[in-house]
Amino acid sequence: MKALIMAGGQGTRFWPLSRDLYPKQLLKLGGKHTLLQETVLRLNGVVEPSDVHVITSGKLLVDVRTQLAEINSGGEGQAAGIMIEPEPKSTAPAIGLGAVYMMRTDPDCVMAVLPSDHMIKDKAPFHAALRKAAKLAETGRLVVFGIKPTRPETGYGYIKLDGEIETGAYEVERFVEKPDVETARGYVATGEYLWNSGMFVWKASEILAEMKRLMPALYEGLMKVDAAIGTKDEHAVLARVFSGLTPDSIDYGVMERSGRVAAVVAEFPWSDLGSWDAIEDIIKPDADGNVSVGKVVGLDCHGTTFYAEDRLVAGIGLKDVVVVDTPDATLVCSKDKVQQVKDVVKVLKEKGYGEYSIHKTVKRPWGSYTVLQEGPMYKIKRIEVNAGAKLSLQMHHHRSEHWVVVSGTARVTNGDQEYNVHVNESTFIPMSTRHRLENPGKVPLQIIEVQSGQYLEEDDIKRYDDDYQRA
Secondary structure (H helix, E strand, O other), rough: OOOEOOOOOOOOHHHHHHHHOOHHHHHOOOOOOOHHHHHHOOOOOOOOHHEEEEEEEHHHHHHHHHHHHHHHOOOOOOOOOOEEEEEOOOOOHHHHHHHHHHHHOOOOEEEEEEOOOOOEHHHHHHHHHHHHHHHHHOOOEEEEEEOOOOOOOOOOEEEEEEEEEEEEEEEEHHHHHHHOHHHHHHHHHHOOOEEEEEEEEEEEEHHHHHHHHOHHHHHHHHHHHHHOOOOOOHHHHHHHHHHHOOOHHHHHHHHHHOOOOEEEOOOOOOOOOOOOOHHHHHHOOOOOEEEEEOOOOEEOOOOOOOEEEEOOOEEEEEEEEEEOOOOOEEEEHHHHEEEEEEEEHHHHHHOHHHHHOOOEEEOOEEEEEEEEEOEEEEEEEEEEOOOEEEEEEEEEEEEEEEEEEEOOOOOEEEOOEEEEOOOOOEEEEEOHHHHHOOOOOOOEEEEEEEEEEEEOOOOOOOEOOOOOOOO
């Protein structure tokens, strides 16, 4: 069995913790590993490391690569390859692309498709479900993992079961889109419906055959990509094909219309962490039904979720409310409206507010930076560089930079010069000058950077050399 881990999503319903450039799958929620890393490690013992592949977008590539390298260097697991979507086109094109590449190495392979942002706490029954699904997939079925509903959830699609194939596996009568709450209550009451988990197992050849029958335009494009693999035109063809595709989900494009679908009932604790009310799947509520993360004071509060990153958050008399506080954005909403958080993100994007896209503290493969203050013609950052790490050799057309070392020692490349800068010392990087910041020491390097210029955005950068292969 091979595994394709889908890691290109935005996780908009988990804003403000999840952002466009650092979405939910890259976050640590309730453990020492990120959700993406947990997904990879969960496959140990059932899928060979060389058969694990992650598909993501170009804008997330560096962070995905860094996170996979972290677990690989720790000897915990690895993903053999990363596939890049030229542009997001929903799940069907991404899955089809993965199937095309997997068939290149094994034309008869069984393929598991797994989201990168789910929480599954018990690995053994998950492995058992994968093996059962793989056997069904060998017969030509398209297998979906169904979750027994525990509540009338409106954020999931549902699967209506038909006849039993074997213990814990059923024919699927139909897929149902996300219902309203009254319809969801009816589904749960019948006992005939499961939640659609978005986890699938099938033969790569079979999903492509169904795409040929049900999504001919997508299949035609994928065959053009297949023909170009290994040639000098491979990347150009891939980009051209994806630019012409219509975004389609695998549910709508194939699963809802195929007559070959089976469901395996998942007998493991599962949460897709799709919205803020799912935080209760990670952290047990207290006697009043409250969940508190960080420095929180709640008086006479019931059924309320508090998430505080840096600041103290206090609430009085709240009931069934979600309060999430990050350094640059705060969310307050009733629990019955958590599915609409994605609409907030849409408005932020329309208004050009950067909080939809990026955190105040931004992770980089070499460390992180935090924007402390900004205004017309200036921006102040705190930059932390990991021991032994270095930024790219780069140049900016529109800004100069002053660096003051707060802790550690900086090795600076400034034009043709290379020199060390120590604590309480500073240096100046003129505009249009090649420069690099490096930490040669054993402890983190911290500097304060003051930028001055007419344009101070992150895309004013030209890289000449980079340890992390960024463009």
